[in-house]
Amino acid sequence: MSIFPSPFYSPSLVYYPDKILRAANESINKTQARRSINSLANEMLRIMRENDGVGLAAPQVGANVKMFVTKYNLLPHQIIINPFWLPVKNSSKYTVEEGCLSFPNLTLKVLRFDKIHVRYRSECGKTWDMDIGGYSAQVFQHETDHLDGRLFIDHYISIV
């Protein structure tokens, strides 16, 4: 599998209701060229910054693979590959306002877990396991949802 949909692919923001946002996303395996992963991730970081985002998932730029990027300092890594999370034992859900770059000018109240355990691979190929909370956990849940074809409109509780 190539990480890019076609040799002529040039990443740009995908907006709802584009079907790409609901399509299945493939895991990225270790043998896939690091160069193509890095080049996609760098494009994603550029697009995220240009649009003032805090996170951006690969399907949001037309690539159906399991990777997202986040703002600097939100997580130990900015490039998150094959993410997975579970709520930790004493975690509870809280209401938070959220936006999404694929839905311009829409803010919704959604429920998120406050503390989660995450597992992902960084760009160097190493697997990371850790507990995170608060805003970092919120972004991690939002972006991982994208990689499962889920969008924040699927579980919002009210429009802000």
Ligand SMILES: [Zn+2]
């Ligand atoms: Zn989003």
